[in-house]
Amino acid sequence: MLEIIVEYVIVLLLVVGGGFLLVGSWGLARLPSLMTRLHGPTKATTLGVGACLIASMIFFPAMEGTYSAHELLIALFLFLTAPITANMIAKSHLHRQGRNIDPNPADDIREGLPQPSGGKGWATFDDSATLDQKVVSPVDQP
Amino acid sequence: MSPIGYALGFAIGCVALGMLLNLFRLLRGPTSGDRILALDTLTINIIAMVVLFGLWERTADYFEAALLLAMVGFLGTVAYSKFLLRGDIVE
Numbered sequence A: 001m002l003e004i005i006v007e008y009v010i011v012l013l014l015v016v017g018g019g020f021l022l023v024g025s026w027g028l029a030r031l032p033s034l035m036t037r038l039h040g041p042t043k044a045t046t047l048g049v050g051a052c053l054i055a056s057m058i059f060f061p062a063m064e065g066t067y068s069a070h071e072l073l074i075a076l077f078l079f080l081t082a083p084i085t086a087n088m089i090a091k092s093h094l095h096r097q098g099r100n101i102d103p104n105p106a107d108d109i110r111e112g113l114p115q116p117s118g119g120k121g122w123a124t125f126d127d128s129a130t131l132d133q134k135v136v137s138p139v140d141q142p
Numbered sequence B: 001m002s003p004i005g006y007a008l009g010f011a012i013g014c015v016a017l018g019m020l021l022n023l024f025r026l027l028r029g030p031t032s033g034d035r036i037l038a039l040d041t042l043t044i045n046i047i048a049m050v051v052l053f054g055l056w057e058r059t060a061d062y063f064e065a066a067l068l069l070a071m072v073g074f075l076g077t078v079a080y081s082k083f084l085l086r087g088d089i090v091e
Helices: A002-030 A038-063 A072-099 B004-027 B032-057 B063-086
Strands: none
Touching: A002 A038, A002 B004, A002 B032, A038 A072, A038 B004, A038 B032, A072 B032, A072 B063, B004 B032, B032 B063
């Protein structure tokens, strides 16, 4: 009886994990701008990997009788690093894009970001690159 | 095949489809931030695939590979973003 319950818990975690991984990747491919695209991988995909790792954490002691702490290590590392990578990507995007705004049909905002106080950029604290002199790569124009 | 086998097949199929979507975003762009994000998500999907493959084969041999991929993927993403942000990685 207990084995069947454990088995179905593992099945549930695997299905939820696979579904969340697919939803996160689909959001990355589907959403209209980079700032919205950041949501999918950072939240849904991390949760999906966490569910798969918990399934593996239950599977090996229950079915094989072996135990290792690697899954916990991987899950902890991924959950710690996901917000940091999202922050770094958003900062570099703000830096490259200047004060332009991403095209997002859902909101009707047309004007760019407001001027930050102090004459420095949104993402960097560099004195030399003020906003007017900054060269924005034509590739990164939205 | 046990229910776990079916669930594993479903999860591996989902991860494979997700990797294809990541590759689409990696090729499409349009900005360099999109490509960095696609590479990061691809690394996370590869970690999930390695863990699920370890479950499929019923061995615990693949966790070191997953751990290494997690660390190298994080460092790579931070290095790419830092390079875009500052024009240099180690200042």
